[in-house]
Amino acid sequence: MVSLKLTRGxxxxxxxxxxxxxxxxxxxxxxxxxxxxxGCIAQVPSKLIREVLQHNGEYAPGSIEEHRKxxxxxxxxxxxxxxxxxxGNWGKVxxxxxxxxxxxxxxxxxxxxxxxxxxxxxxxxxxxHQLTRLLDLCEEFDTQVIFPTKMLEFEEExxxxxxxxxxVLNYSITYDSEKIEPGIxxxxxxxxxxxxxxxxxxxxxxxxxxxxxxxxxxxxxDNVKFDSAIELALKSHGKTGIPLRLLPLRIPSxxxxxxxxGKQWGEIVSPRGDEDQRDLFNGEYLFRKRGNxxxxxxxxxxDFITMLNSGIGACGRIGNDExxxxxxxxxxxxxxxxxxxxxxxxxxxxxxRPEKKR
Numbered sequence: 001m002v003s004l005k006l007t008r009g010x011x012x013x014x015x016x017x018x019x020x021x022x023x024x025x026x027x028x029x030x031x032x033x034x035x036x037x038x039g040c041i042a043q044v045p046s047k048l049i050r051e052v053l054q055h056n057g058e059y060a061p062g063s064i065e066e067h068r069k070x071x072x073x074x075x076x077x078x079x080x081x082x083x084x085x086x087x088g089n090w091g092k093v094x095x096x097x098x099x100x101x102x103x104x105x106x107x108x109x110x111x112x113x114x115x116x117x118x119x120x121x122x123x124x125x126x127x128x129h130q131l132t133r134l135l136d137l138c139e140e141f142d143t144q145v146i147f148p149t150k151m152l153e154f155e156e157e158x159x160x161x162x163x164x165x166x167x168v169l170n171y172s173i174t175y176d177s178e179k180i181e182p183g184i185x186x187x188x189x190x191x192x193x194x195x196x197x198x199x200x201x202x203x204x205x206x207x208x209x210x211x212x213x214x215x216x217x218x219x220x221x222d223n224v225k226f227d228s229a230i231e232l233a234l235k236s237h238g239k240t241g242i243p244l245r246l247l248p249l250r251i252p253s254x255x256x257x258x259x260x261x262g263k264q265w266g267e268i269v270s271p272r273g274d275e276d277q278r279d280l281f282n283g284e285y286l287f288r289k290r291g292n293x294x295x296x297x298x299x300x301x302x303d304f305i306t307m308l309n310s311g312i313g314a315c316g317r318i319g320n321d322e323x324x325x326x327x328x329x330x331x332x333x334x335x336x337x338x339x340x341x342x343x344x345x346x347x348x349x350x351x352x353r354p355e356k357k358r
Contacts, residue, residue, distance in 0.1 A: 001097035032118035057094035123152030191229030
């Protein structure tokens with residue numbers, strides 16, 4: 001089996017250069033753990049999930065090419081940033097092994113925080129053993145976890161483990177559309193289901209949030225019109241008090257632009273892709289393209305300006321500002337000019353690296 005090894009991530013690239021010249025870390029996601037060997041279980045079509053589970057995360061031997069003729073096996077969620085790294089399905093969402101190599105990483109790095117699920121969904125029941133074993137290691141090494149998920153079902157034992165390590169569950173609340181989330185919605189993990197699980201963990205005393213990924217340039221009602229589940233999240237918050245977070249939708253494709261806005265890419269995305277020109281922004285465009293061809297929201301709607309001003313947590317670039325709420329692991333809110341971010345250079349194979357000093 002493939003050993004689970006800790007990997008570095010977003011924190012290496014989200015750094016802030018203060019006016020004094022000092023470089024400050026912003027993001028907490030320095031260490032990451034993914035449970036599947038290749039691909040994401042959220043890609044698997046509902047008609048094939050039973051087969052995948054029966055074969056421990058793989059399609060039946062010799063069947064994958066036949067399946068490719070009937071299903072788009074490589075079709076990740078349209079907004080998923082991991083798909084840009086050339087990660088297809090390959091028929092292997094096989095669980096990794098928590099073994100001596102995993103333990104060696106803990107002993108070597110003593111990670112303070114681990115994000116579970118950098119490139120793949122880790123909350124599915126296929127990874128139950130890996131999850132409980134990893135949480136045991138986190139308790140042993142006094143490591144907290146940030147756990148974004150769409151598939152984690154409520155279990156009292158998991159709730160107790162998460163409370164012991166002071167972890168946070170961030171349930172991703174997105175769109176109830178198979179066109180946007182083809183695998184995960186077809187399997188039945190709707191946003192209403194996710195909210196129900198989140199409410200149970202929150203009631204059990206686990207630090208839990210509803211992290212809303214939606215189009216911040218539209219009103220709440222317009223988001224609902226395009227299948228966003230934001231209204232369900234707002235109702236849950238009003239009923240239970242469960243914290244909300246905003247994760248601004250980044251648009252990487254013309255297809256997604258049309259599905260979430262009803263408009264063509266060129267109608268809403270500025271043609272300027274040069275980050276150095278951010279202050280020359282043309283107000284008629286709602287989104288601005290950056291170096292990796294994703295577009296981030298430049299003009300938030302009043303509904304979301306009100307939410308942000310109320311102190312709600314947010315993560316990512318909105319207009320000319322960068323937001324960080326420590327994934328709700330800690331009660332802190334940080335907002336600073338995005339111009340202070342150390343620029344990231346995007347190369348041809350889409351791997352990100354800090355800009356070289358000139």
